[in-house]
Amino acid sequence: MLASNADGGIAQLGFDLAFERFVAVARSFGIAILTQANSYTTGELGYYVRRLTEEGLVGLAATNANAMVASKAGHPAVYGTNPMAFGFPLGASSLPLVIDQASSATAYVNIVAAAQEGRAIPIGWAMDEYGIDTEDPQKALGGVLLPFGGRKGGNVALLVEMLSAGLSGGPWSLDTPDFRSGGSRPAVGLTVIAMMPGIPEDGRIARAYRQKQRLENLGVFIPGVSGVELSPAKGLTMPRNVYEAIRGFASAGDGHA
Numbered sequence: 001m002l003a004s005n006a007d008g009g010i011a012q013l014g015f016d017l018a019f020e021r022f023v024a025v026a027r028s029f030g031i032a033i034l035t036q037a038n039s040y041t042t043g044e045l046g047y048y049v050r051r052l053t054e055e056g057l058v059g060l061a062a063t064n065a066n067a068m069v070a071s072k073a074g075h076p077a078v079y080g081t082n083p084m085a086f087g088f089p090l091g092a093s094s095l096p097l098v099i100d101q102a103s104s105a106t107a108y109v110n111i112v113a114a115a116q117e118g119r120a121i122p123i124g125w126a127m128d129e130y131g132i133d134t135e136d137p138q139k140a141l142g143g144v145l146l147p148f149g150g151r152k153g154g155n156v157a158l159l160v161e162m163l164s165a166g167l168s169g170g171p172w173s174l175d176t177p178d179f180r181s182g183g184s185r186p187a188v189g190l191t192v193i194a195m196m197p198g199i200p201e202d203g204r205i206a207r208a209y210r211q212k213q214r215l216e217n218l219g220v221f222i223p224g225v226s227g228v229e230l231s232p233a234k235g236l237t238m239p240r241n242v243y244e245a246i247r248g249f250a251s252a253g254d255g256h257a
Contacts, residue, residue: 001033002035003035003168004017004035004036004037005037006039007039008035008040008187009039010039010043011036011039011040012043013190015034015051015192017191018082022191022194023057023073024088026057026101029049030195030196031193031195032193032194033167033191033197034181034193036189036190036191036198037168037169037192038170038187039159039188040179040186044100045061045062045063045085046085046100049207050063051087052192053096053097054096056197057089057194058089058194058196058197059086059192059193060085060086060145060159060193061084061086061190061193062082063081063082063083063164063167063188064160064164064188065081065173065179066173066178066179067079067080067176067188068080068104068108068144069082069103069146069147070147071147071158072151073133073146075131076144078174079147079161080157080176081089082156082160082161083100085100085162086098089197090209091205091206096224097212097224098224098233099224100225102148103160104153105153106126107179110125112137113141115138116122117241120135120136121136121140122135124146124209125140125145125146126134126140126145127144128143129143131143132196138207163189164188164189168190168191169189171186172190208222242248
């Protein structure tokens with residue numbers, strides 16, 4: 001196991017500094033674990049496992065944040081959205097399989113986006129401050145999010161909590177400062193597991209690629225692969241409000257449009 005202290009900085013930098021050694025250990029022993037504490041929020045969790053798939057490794061990552069998700073309806077917030085990500089390489093002819101999802105019914109950023117756009121959210125995503133299901137994203141921001149699948153999602157959130165805060169020694173979600181306000185950094189935990197998919201002679205990556213094709217032929221959506229083009233010929237598209245927000249932020253920083 002490799003341990004890292006991000007010293008209050010960004011999680012990606014701590015991971016990148018340890019990456020070469022992390023990969024070498026995984027290749028030597030077949031598996032390696034990297035735990036990191038004391039970073040800001042980890043950002044897109046798929047980043048960490050995607051980096052590993054580029055090295056032909058299978059990756060599993062888990063992180064926590066400040067408490068904003070209840071264990072079940074009617075209860076107080078005890079977990080972060082507690083996402084986990086999984087990546088499996090599928091060879092040079094395919095993008096890797098990458099699953100990156102929260103333990104909550106939706107990611108927090110989706111609630112924020114709905115509030116900014118003035119649209120309703122589905123029942124089952126969140127409760128207001130009184131513990132009542134709400135379709136109003138503004139009320140959801142003042143309340144708590146719900147786990148996906150009821151108790152089962154709550155169990156997954158707990159699993160992620162133990163993998164991230166438990167293994168890294170970082171603060172539990174109940175003790176993590178709010179990343180949206182205040183003067184204290186979240187100092188969250190991150191755990192990434194790297195695994196060799198057998199020896200090259202086993203052909204496990206090629207086998208996984210064939211299974212991916214088989215599932216797609218049956219209409220199964222493969223995260224990170226289905227509907228994604230290898231070539232960026234069409235360029236980057238984004239909602240107008242996101243573009244304007246980025247443009248406004250950049251303009252405020254340098255005084256130019």
